[in-house]
Amino acid sequence: MSLRRWWDRAHGVTGAPSVRGLGVTAEEWLQAARDVAAAGGRLLSLWASVDASNPAAAAVYAALLTEAGVLVLELATPAHGERAVYAGLAEIFPAATRMQRAAFDLSGVRSSDPDQRPWLRHSAWPADAHPLLPAAATAAAVAEPPNADAAYEFVRVEGEGVHEIAVGPVHAGTIEPGHFRFSVVGEKVLRLEQHLGYVHKGIERRFTELPILAGHRLAARVSGDSAVAFSWAYCQALEGMSECLIPARAAWLRALFLELERIANHLGDLGALGNDAGFAFGLVQFSRLKEDLLRAVDEAFGQRYLLDAVVPGGTQVDVSAPAAHALTERVSAIAQEANALRRIYDEHSGVRDRFAGAGCLAPELAVRLGVLGLVARASGQALDARCDLPCAPYSELAPAKVVRTEGDVAARVAVRFDELQESCRLVGRILASLPGGPHLSSVAAPAAGAFGVGFVEGWRGPVFLALEAGAGGSIHRCHPHDPSWQNWPALEHAVIGNIVPDFPLINKSFNLSYSGPDV
Amino acid sequence: MLKTLRKIGSIGIISEPPPAPDPLLRVRERLDEKIRAVLGRALCIRHVDAGSCNGCELEIQALNNPLYNMEGLGIRFVASPRHADLLLVTGPVSRNMETALRRTYEATPDPKLVVAVGDCGCTGGIFGESYATRGPVSNVIPVDVAVPGCPPSPTRILQGILTAISSRGKL
């Protein structure tokens, strides 16, 4: 069956535009995944959910990104126990592996794929306790305090002159924790294996303890650097389920926040990348521009980072005409300065040499690994949800899609420079044509069993979120998905053959979230 | 190169000078004095993300930008706890980071200061205590100063560091 036939059979899902859902049998599950892959689609997210009314039943979900839109497959399975096994998707979509391992750790539903090592579970709770199962979670809470780093089975590389370098979980510098195991010969990296999950905070369990009308605050804190993307995705799902139409001004303000978030992160990365290439001047200049932006945002909205700007029904804050004017001026000045700095980066031979050819992720590999977002666009993948599946106001704003094909650090830098300019342009455009009217409307809690999806292109890539309402205004299940899930394994490939001292630079050019996928 | 120099020339020195009626500037001035008086050398800080959402990290990183210019105040981030006077800890402590945090604390030479950063570090924040988190940093290691905010501004974080040094008088 072709992709089209699956799409036509599926029913509409509320929330983000162009999302459909389809209940499938075990055979259809695999066939649909194969057909989507054959048509150039990729895996967006995979998670499991235990039935609200029958704790013995569960379902595993796969959200697939296709040309037509997002297709969410739902496969019923028994919950927890020996029979709770479904066909793994790792051969079709390699990125499925870690998601399947996490789904087992949290929900007790197991894939048939060979890699059964725990992912999010280190040693803080026993192997047979699954925190998202109604009963097991209490048992998990009284588990022994974690002992030393549990013996994680890293893949060993044998051979003459091969030795291992272990880094983390605590790193030098102000970054998030994770463990990297390098197998090297001399200075050359033969293999990198990541072990993540250190900042697992039980976010999906925590969602079930919050009222559904308050979940956006937690969503914003899945990965703080992408707070607007996550809180918008949450609200998009919720508003769809509640049949709430947000005011036009609110949609435009959300886009404004999202582009400001993109600008702030790109400025930060461009400075850090210059620094990692031995050009401290770049860090000084870009961190100054970033601080300028944060102060302008603070003046306009009373918060430097927009963690509490998007709320159900619209936005928490509005922008006054003078504030809009000031913000426009600042952002346009930042765009100009960033352009001048770009020329300096381009002409600096030391920087050029370090960027070019480092950490290359070839377009074919990017397809095979199903990478997303900025990293994908630097490796020839023309994917940007703002253009491909636009929600209001992006259909009207029509952002330019930035694509490079080289796949190296230089390409990821170039994508950031171009996107920075485009986002600055969008900010100007939004502030010049903000629709009038209110920025907030009322929204009621959706009925139990309602299901919705959010899908928003954050600065790092597409943020996906699935939300299922429980009884009495509660959350039965919320699964937030950061694109770093897909891109971390790609980093393992991109460093092969590079020298160890280039790892910080290559890593920074991906700049992936730990907190997001660790949930 | 010429462009770089021109840029440096055109921007000049932008580190905010004391004194002025801005709380940031007062904090800067007092910190500078205090570090000189108490340590007579740079204050060395080790940052530990013990479970943060990474929002607090963004504001800690901002301390190194030329406007806050923390290095200019005699504060350095160091890569090893063995060289640290003070630990700057973020996050509700995740159970998966609990051991690493304890070990970092033990590896830091006495006398040591701990500043917990952010609502999460202070109280567990929105994540609270659960099967996956131990809540506030003080549930795992002794904390000298807690800086609320989600995330707290760089100025607030500097204030927290200043308070910690002041409370100890002599390290």
Ligand code: SF4
């Ligand atoms: S205090 Fe706020 S910004 Fe800091 S880690 Fe907690 S949720 Fe994130």
